[in-house]
Amino acid sequence: MEQRAVIESQVRVRAKKKRRLNRRKLTINSVLTVLGILTIYTLATIVPAHFKVIEAVNEFMGNLKIMFLSPNVGNDTFSKLLSALGQSIYLAGLTTIAGAFGGFVMALLSANNLAPRWLSQIMKSLMASIRAIPTILWVLIYSVSLGLGADAAVIGLTFHSVAYLAKVFANSIEELPQDTIEALKVGGIGILPIIAQAVIPTVKSRLLSWTFIRFEINFANAVVVGAAAGAGGIGYQLYMASSFYFDFHEVGMIIYLILAFTFGLELVSRRLRAKFIEA
Amino acid sequence: MLAVNELSKSYDQEAMSLKDISMEIEKGEITVIIGPSGAGKTTLLRSLNQLIKDDQGEILIDGLDVRTLNRSKMRQMRRKIGMVFQNYNLIEPLTVLENVLHGTLGGKPTLLGILSIYSDKEQQEALALIKEMGLEEFAFKQCKDLSGGQKQRVGIARALMKHPQIILCDEPVASLDPKSATLVMDILRSLAIEKKMTIVVTLHQVELAKEYADHIIGLRAGSVVFDGPSSALDVAAIRTIYD
Ligand SMILES: Nc1ncnc2c1ncn2[C@@H]1O[C@H](COP(=O)(O)OP(=O)(O)OP(=O)(O)O)[C@@H](O)[C@H]1O
Numbered sequence: 188m189e190q191r192a193v194i195e196s197q198v199r200v201r202a203k204k205k206r207r208l209n210r211r212k213l214t215i216n217s218v219l220t221v222l223g224i225l226t227i228y229t230l231a232t233i234v235p236a237h238f239k240v241i242e243a244v245n246e247f248m249g250n251l252k253i254m255f256l257s258p259n260v261g262n263d264t265f266s267k268l269l270s271a272l273g274q275s276i277y278l279a280g281l282t283t284i285a286g287a288f289g290g291f292v293m294a295l296l297s298a299n300n301l302a303p304r305w306l307s308q309i310m311k312s313l314m315a316s317i318r319a320i321p322t323i324l325w326v327l328i329y330s331v332s333l334g335l336g337a338d339a340a341v342i343g344l345t346f347h348s349v350a351y352l353a354k355v356f357a358n359s360i361e362e363l364p365q366d367t368i369e370a371l372k373v374g375g376i377g378i379l380p381i382i383a384q385a386v387i388p389t390v391k392s393r394l395l396s397w398t399f400i401r402f403e404i405n406f407a408n409a410v411v412v413g414a415a416a417g418a419g420g421i422g423y424q425l426y427m428a429s430s431f432y433f434d435f436h437e438v439g440m441i442i443y444l445i446l447a448f449t450f451g452l453e454l455v456s457r458r459l460r461a462k463f464i465e466a
Numbered sequence: 467m468l469a470v471n472e473l474s475k476s477y478d479q480e481a482m483s484l485k486d487i488s489m490e491i492e493k494g495e496i497t498v499i500i501g502p503s504g505a506g507k508t509t510l511l512r513s514l515n516q517l518i519k520d521d522q523g524e525i526l527i528d529g530l531d532v533r534t535l536n537r538s539k540m541r542q543m544r545r546k547i548g549m550v551f552q553n554y555n556l557i558e559p560l561t562v563l564e565n566v567l568h569g570t571l572g573g574k575p576t577l578l579g580i581l582s583i584y585s586d587k588e589q590q591e592a593l594a595l596i597k598e599m600g601l602e603e604f605a606f607k608q609c610k611d612l613s614g615g616q617k618q619r620v621g622i623a624r625a626l627m628k629h630p631q632i633i634l635c636d637e638p639v640a641s642l643d644p645k646s647a648t649l650v651m652d653i654l655r656s657l658a659i660e661k662k663m664t665i666v667v668t669l670h671q672v673e674l675a676k677e678y679a680d681h682i683i684g685l686r687a688g689s690v691v692f693d694g695p696s697s698a699l700d701v702a703a704i705r706t707i708y709d
Pocket residue numbers: 477478481483501502503504505506507508509510
């Protein structure tokens with residue numbers, strides 16, 4: 188008798204849960220439908236009267252064809268474009284190296300097997316809040332005081348790199364067991380020799396891999412920043428060619444250059460990742 | 467050499483991990499601490515060099531209460547004690563020689579430590595110890611390529627580099643096959659006999675304890691329930707410790 192009551196109440200609870208689930212599904216579906224209809228309606232009405240969709244698509248395809256099938260150096264020389272690419276690489280390299288040094292120090296202060304817990308927590312949240320703001324915004328923030336240009340780009344990129352590398356470095360460092368560090372500590376060994384003799388040898392290859400991966404990210408950032416913040420480099424050339432000279436041949440050329448370099452980076456960093464980070 | 471008087475420790479308010487432990491440990495002997503899992507073996511061993519701060523009691527090393535030492539005295543005291551761990555705690559990507567040399571870092575100026583500058587004498591000594599442990603062909607190999615038994619011998623060599631008077635080993639053979647375990651225990655025995663070191667070992671295997679210990683301490687739920695020479699550890703005594 189009692190058992191039956193228990194079973195019945197369980198059945199009721201389950202039915203209630205199911206109903207709640209159905210209601211949730213219904214809500215989600217109706218919201219999605221309404222949003223979908225609104226999107227289509229807006230897209231359909233946003234098109235101005237003189238805008239001819241088919242012609243526009245044709246023209247776009249034509250431009251793509253110019254860009255990718257007949258790239259050339261346009262107003263500039265090939266060596267000028269190459270040196271602009273070099274500038275972007277240099278910007279990425281400089282900010283990555285500075286970021287790696289800064290990030291390593293911050294990682295030591297935020298790894299929970301090295302730093303006291305309170306410090307580790309403060310550092311981790313600080314780094315997380317810096318990371319939450321995108322690189323390009325940091326560049327713009329610094330350009331308020333430094334003016335748009337290379338200085339703001341270098342500092343903004345470095346700033347975000349430090350916060351990014353601090354996190355991934357700290358994660359790598361935390362894989363060194365607390366016991367191993369403690370074993371050296373009870374031997375009366377100070378924290379700096381422990382870092383030099385135990386931490387660095389253990390995590391060296393992972394840190395270098397992460398640094399390279401950040402270099403890849405910073406190269407992309409350097410291109411964007413070159414266009415958006417006038418920091419020079421290949422991004423600036425791209426901006427000029429596309430928005431100033433409307434030279435789609437040159438735009439194509441520049442995109443191919445960037446693509447080739449990025450592709451190479453991607454190959455190397457994928458290998459490093461497989462070998463040192465995911466192993 | 468080492469005396470413990472009425473040592474008690476609780477990690478939290480409710481359970482006592484060590485209750486009124488008293489014992490005497492003699493120089494040149496192997497003292498083995500046995501007991502079921504959770505009995506407090508690790509806690510007791512780590513209290514001896516103050517890796518764990520106690521609630522109350524006395525721990526005397528050469529007549530000095532280690533619980534009252536200031537920082538620099540504590541450092542001096544710890545230099546007399548070597549530790550050996552179940553999971554070795556070596557720096558795996560470094561070579562055997564480098565790991566053994568780490569044993570000297572405690573007494574080195576920070577800068578020399580950071581730059582890993584070791585004197586010729588230290589290097590000769592490290593190589594001699596590696597040879598003594600039967601590892602001369604591995605001296606320049608990375609530790610990650612060694613077997614468990616070999617790693618544990620590197621761990622012992624590292625502990626010996628600082629010329630300790632006492633060696634504390636927490637389950638040094640728990641991860642080893644019987645043959646490597648015997649080899650490691652043989653080394654510990656020869657250190658006790660030939661170098662007159664004080665060796666304290668926690669073990670899970672009663673057989674090994676009986677074979678190698680001069681002195682056995684049986685712990686159960688934080689209390690000493692057996693204390694005597696290994697010949698006195700009979701079936702009844704084993705039962706009081708384990709069931
Ligand atoms: N850091 C800790 N915090 C809280 N309680 C702990 C801690 N370490 C150990 N204890 C408790 O203290 C008691 C003794 O633990 P200890 O590790 O000393 O046992 P043990 O004899 O070494 O066991 P094992 O044979 O499994 O290694 C256990 O009840 C354990 O739960």
